[in-house]
Amino acid sequence: MIAKNILNNTLGALWIGVVCMSGTLSHDTSSSKVSSSLHPKEVKSKENNSPSPQNSQFLETPSQRKGWFVGIRAAYVPSAIGEIGYQFNNTFKLRLLGAGLRDYFRTLNVDGQNYQRIKFKPMKIGLMADWYPWKNALRLTGGIAYNGDKIRLDHMPTGTLLGQPANVFGTISARYKYRPIAPYLGIGFDTDSLGSTGLSLSADAGFWFQGRARSVVNLSGPGQSSALLVTGAKIHTEKLINSHKLLRTTPMISIGIRYLFF
Numbered sequence: 001m002i003a004k005n006i007l008n009n010t011l012g013a014l015w016i017g018v019v020c021m022s023g024t025l026s027h028d029t030s031s032s033k034v035s036s037s038l039h040p041k042e043v044k045s046k047e048n049n050s051p052s053p054q055n056s057q058f059l060e061t062p063s064q065r066k067g068w069f070v071g072i073r074a075a076y077v078p079s080a081i082g083e084i085g086y087q088f089n090n091t092f093k094l095r096l097l098g099a100g101l102r103d104y105f106r107t108l109n110v111d112g113q114n115y116q117r118i119k120f121k122p123m124k125i126g127l128m129a130d131w132y133p134w135k136n137a138l139r140l141t142g143g144i145a146y147n148g149d150k151i152r153l154d155h156m157p158t159g160t161l162l163g164q165p166a167n168v169f170g171t172i173s174a175r176y177k178y179r180p181i182a183p184y185l186g187i188g189f190d191t192d193s194l195g196s197t198g199l200s201l202s203a204d205a206g207f208w209f210q211g212r213a214r215s216v217v218n219l220s221g222p223g224q225s226s227a228l229l230v231t232g233a234k235i236h237t238e239k240l241i242n243s244h245k246l247l248r249t250t251p252m253i254s255i256g257i258r259y260l261f262f
Contacts, residue, residue, distance in 0.1 A: 071202060073256020075099070077122060081254055085128075090135050095128040097145075110240040115155050123148035124208070130188065137191065143184040147210060151176035153237060162232045169229065170221025174237040176213040183209045186252070198260045208250045213241045 066087050073081045079102050085095035100123040107116045126145025133140065153174040157166040186206015193200050215237050223229035241247050 068261045071258035073254045075254030099124040119152040121150045147182035168223040173218045174215045178210045
C-alpha cells in the first residue's frame, strides 16, 4: 500500500511538471508570435520617422545646391539685370551683376517750376552676397556696386526763378551724377528647378542707397555771366532731384530666370 501511494504521488508530480512545462512553452511561443507580429510595424514606424534620402532630395532647393549659375531679370529701376554667380554651400552665394540697358523719363516739380522729360540713365556693376539663414528658398541680400547712374535736364523756366525773370536764365542744362559707390540691402526668393531643366525663377526686392546727386549747370541766357545766378541755378536743380527721397534711396524690384550648373 505504501509503495502504491509513492507511485501515485510520483506520477502526479510528473504530470504537474509536464503541464507546467507545456504552459511555459505555449507562453513563450505566443510571446514570440506577438513580438514577431509587432516587429515589422516597429521597424516601419522607425523608417517613417527617420528622414530618407529621397525626402531630403525632394526638399532640396536651388539655395542648397553648389555650383555656378547665370541669370537675367527684368527690374523696376533699372530695367534689366544680367548676373553670374557661385553657390558655395546651403547658406551662402555670391553674384556679380550688371544693371542698365535703357533710359527712362520723369516729370518733377520744385519751387513752382514743372520740369518735364528729365532723362534718367541707370547703370550699375556690383557684387551681391546672398545669405539663407533658414536654409530654404528665402534669403537676405546685401551688396555694393559701382554707381554709374546719370541724370540729364534741359529746361527753359517760366515766370520767375530765384527772384529773377526766367528769361535771364534762358535754358538751364544740368548733368547729374551720384557718388560712385552705392550699397544695397534687400530680400529675395529662389524657386526649385523647373523639372530637370536646370532653370529656376528668382525674385528680389530692396533698396540702393545712392545718396545725394551733384550737378553741373550751364545757362544759355544773360545770367550765364553771373556766378551768383549760376550757383543759384545749381542749388535749385539739385534740390529738384534730392528733395525726392526715392531718388536718393532707390527701390529695386525684379524677377527673372536662372540656369543652374549642377
